Amino acid sequence: MLMYELARTGDGFISLAEVSATQKVSQGYLEQIVIPLREHGLVQGKRGFGGGYKLARPAAEITVGEIVKVAEGPVAPVKCMHEDFSDCDCPDDCRARLVWQKVGDAIEGVLNSITLHDLVEGAAHIEQKGDIDHE
């Protein structure tokens, strides 16, 4: 929602105090959340009076998948999908891994298909876009 807020408000630098007021999240928490986003070049920070944050790239070029990956790590639903799974006792032909592989791919597919620009544009656009037919 921090990234959405930066995308929604446009081009200038927005302070975390403003985002905190709009999105009902404490400023201190936002300060932690923004660290990896800055380190991975998704946002640009400006210190001092009149400072704040803004998107480092156009909203249409930033996907939700990228944000989630940077902010929360790999989207894989289980650890042994992305860590070295030497500690995972499951065998080479582990059936569960097959399932989680497919689930992870599906999640990534959805997240990577939605950009910040899509979110700002609204629901209708998203519904039409990357829709998947199951059953």
Added chain:
Amino acid sequence: MLMYELARTGDGFISLAEVSATQKVSQGYLEQIVIPLREHGLVQGKRGFGGGYKLARPAAEITVGEIVKVAEGPVAPVKCMHEDFSDCDCPDDCRARLVWQKVGDAIEGVLNSITLHDLVEGAAHIEQKGDIDHE
């Protein structure tokens, strides 16, 4: 993996001690895991000597989605998607909810498309089956 084990070994009653030995999970933990599966009619238990568990329905009719839902609750990636979201402060047009809705649908689609029978048959079958094309 408990359910997979019951599907793999076939028709008779399998004791949790056997599953514990094969799948490297303690029997006590399996006993807890099996409770909701029994209560929701996915497995049938038989007490006493020679007892154990077996699938209550054919493996081809039990999807991984059903198992996950029974064992771990709704597959929705965030709480406010399935609980009453009165405690969720997000507005009616919350953009995040749109995203999680699509993610949840994608996960359910994958899980519901895979049956225990598919898992027993092996990897190749699953790959062909419910595959989704992203990007």
Added chain:
DNA sequence: ATCTAATCCTATTATTCTACTAGGATTATA
């Protein structure tokens, strides 16, 4: 009858994750 193999039931714990709070150091503008 009674021994035994098994399910069934309840409580407790250790570890990890998430969502925070607290307090300060640094930087840039007015």
Added chain:
DNA sequence: TATAATCCTAGTAGAATAATAGGATTAGAT
């Protein structure tokens, strides 16, 4: 030089996960 902001580090409360522990009940075998 005051102030508004980022930047940095540490700690904490609550919940979830993955167990362990100890026992009660049931059904078959001897």
